[in-house]
Amino acid sequence: MLRRSTRKRKEQEETAGVSPSQSHTSSDTVWERSLSRGRSSRGADAAGDAPHSRSPIRREAWKTVADHDIANPHPPRFTPKRRPGPQPPLTYGPQTPGDIFALFFDADVLKLLCANTNKNAKNNLGMGKKFVWTNITPQELTKYLGMLLFMSVCKHPKMEDFWRKKIIFKVPFLATVMSRDRFRAITSNLHMSDPEEDAVNDTKKGTKDYDPMQKARPLIDIIKNRCMSIYHPKQHISVDERMVATKARIKMKRYMKAKPTKWGLLFYVLADVNGYTVDYRLYTGKNHGASGKGRSFDVVADLVNKDYLGSGYIIYCDSFYTSPLLFRHLSQQGFGACGTYRQSRVGVPTTQENALDSKSKRGSIRWIRDGDLLFVKWMDAREVSMCTTVHPVHTEETVLRWQKTDDGCLQRVPIPRPTAVGEYNRYMGGGDTSDQMLGTKSVHRKTKRWPMTVFQHLLDIAVTNSFIVHNELRMMQQQKPMTRQAFQEELCAKLFGVPLAGPPTPSTQGHFPVSTTEKSQQASRGRKQCTICQRSTPWMCVDCDVGLCIQLNRNCFRDYHSY
Structure with a gap:
């Protein structure tokens, strides 16, 4: 039976014009290809390659520098969609740190955060949570952002430490901006998405229509679009991963043993060589719309967008x-x-x-x-x-x-x-430079709410990108760049609405307490809110024009003018 089948195969080969030796060679090559596929399948799948992209083993020997390379590669012609660097209107005149940051967190972003935060606070009160709440306004939210940046410059182990009084390490200024309880209430109720849309999305759990990023997606998309519109990258850009630490118990949390931050949220980042974060994606798990060519392929193909960048860019990756x-x-x-x-x-x-x-x-x-x-x-x-x-x-x-x-x-x-x-x-160091700059004066604080972790990271991106753009503009004007600390201090003062030099001189000379009411008015009318303790007071400083308490057990007038 074996001889008959062998004879039949030889007849078929002779009929097809193929010699037996060629047939054996062809079959051996196919066998070697199958072996190579079997040997490399695990490594390729782990790296993200698609099964149908496998190619045969290369037989060419390695060459040395003594061998001439007949190819003469040249970088592609660089034709960006826009002029690389900061974009108009930033190039029309001198820009302060506050002007640049306001392009990221503009009035629309502040209104969105205020509306969703007020809705979330109302829902939390309806569920029986105990806290005092008044609707937050864009002006108050701006001061809240300034406080987060202030805390990143003046580090303390706990947020409550900024409101300590009877200690040599006290920081009296923040108490004049916002009380501790009000800051806690805003932090615990801050929300980036509409709670009603969150409830609808929760009903879709277990289906492909469920969006695991729903609670952070509005701000993620807005800041991403701001990053892409305010600045256009130069020719050399890099793609890398970024880990943002979180204590939240969620499926999106990843582990990467090679990163300094081993557990956290995984961002895929497109960065310029100066550290500017051009674009990013938050990894949420397997994507139903994947191309089938592997996650690593899809990430780069998604971040490197020809319609936005143009052509001629050189992409560096690990x-x-x-x-x-x-x-x-x-x-x-x-x-x-x-x-x-x-x-x-x-x-x-x-x-x-x-x-x-x-x-x-x-x-x-x-x-x-x-x-x-x-x-x-x-x-x-x-x-x-x-x-x-x-x-x-x-x-x-x-x-x-x-x-x-x-x-x-x-x-x-x-x-x-x-x-x-x-x-x-x-x-290739653009991604690492971006991570280092984000870690400098970061607003990140430990929290079990992953949307708050994302919010803090997006705020860090906005501040860091603003700092890079500000220095790019200063170099274009042949001025000395600012340090990160000086930039952030000036930005804090702008958000607080106070001069960077601080409050008046420590001496109370020339500052006198006066009543906020007239004799004809009732005692409860015309009162002001004390800048220090936030209580109602009939006293104020005539020169500073701020309400300050003068009581036997509480002398806010003296405390205000003592720093």
């Missing part, structure tokens, strides 16, 4: 995103790409012929070109694998490294470095 499938897609869209890659990625060279090993000399370079893709391996302290569509193999670039001489001494010697590695180190 090994989680880099794949031949993604880089060819970006190249078709008119973008360049560069990034480190994982050996388990489908489509990368797998040949070991002339490859680097543990005995390779430091500075050794190997490369393989596959059309518009260039795969480069470089031996530094360890092996570095790069993939690029816009860089040549080597342009005589060197880097200094410590090495032992023959007599056992250490000295810095130049070793060759691939062009892609140098460019990657130069421009």
Whole structure:
């Protein structure tokens, strides 16, 4: 039976014009491809590749810098949709920190937050929660934002510490802006979405129509649009992850062992090289509208929007995103790409012929070109694998490294470095720079309400982007950039509506208490609210024009003028 089937197969091959040796070679190649797919399936799936994107094993040997690269790659022509940098009307004249921040948290944002916060407070009171509430106004919300920024500059372990009085570490100014109980009430009731729409969304749990970001989506979308409209990125941009710590018990919370913040909300961020957050996405789990090409592909394809950016941008990303499938897609869209890659990625060279090993000399370079893709391996302290569509193999670039001489001494010697590695180190840091700047003077506080964590992060993004835009404008005007602390202090004063220099001099000379009522009026009429204790008082300072108590057990007039 076996001989008969073999004879029949040979007859079919001769009829088709295929020799038996060719048939065996073809079948062996298919068998090798199937083996390669089986070996790489777990790694590729973990990295986010789609099963149908698998390609055969590459047989080409690795080349050295002595081999000539016949391709001459050039970066794509840079044609952005708008002039990179701050956009009008910011470029029409000098801008203060408050002017730039007001473009992110404008009147529409303040009205939205006030309306939803008042609705949420009403619902909480109806459920029996005990607190005193009066409807919040945009002016009061502006001062609340200023207090959050003030607390990020003057750090204290607990929020209540800012209202302590009988201690040398007291901070008396915040008590003149808002009482502790009022600040607590606003913090616990702050809401970004309509509670009625939240209730409708809760009825959709378990279905594909359920939106896990409903409670934060309005502000997420608004701030994202503000980030994209106020500033246009320069040619080199990067895609990276960002973790925002949270104590909330939600399914959206992720774990990333390689990040300093290991547990929290995961944001995918498109950042400029100066740290400006251009665009972002909050990861909520598996997406029903995924393309089937893997999460890493979908993230980059979604963030890198040609209709917004234009063409000619060079995208830098780490090994989680880099794949031949993604880089060819970006190249078709008119973008360049560069990034480190994982050996388990489908489509990368797998040949070991002339490859680097543990005995390779430091500075050794190997490369393989596959059309518009260039795969480069470089031996530094360890092996570095790069993939690029816009860089040549080597342009005589060197880097200094410590090495032992023959007599056992250490000295810095130049070793060759691939062009892609140098460019990657130069421009990939946009995401890390953004994370560092967001962590400086951050308003983030521990909370179990994840929407509050998102609100704090969006406020940090608005302040940090405002700071970057302000410094970009000052450099355009050939002025010295401000420090982050000076910027945030000036912004706080603007939100409070007070001069940065602070209240009057400590001396009470020239400041006299006078009655707020006339003799013909009743004692309860014409009273003012005390700036310190927020109580009703018939006394005020004639020079400061603010209500201040003068009681035997409470002398707010003296406290106000003592700092």
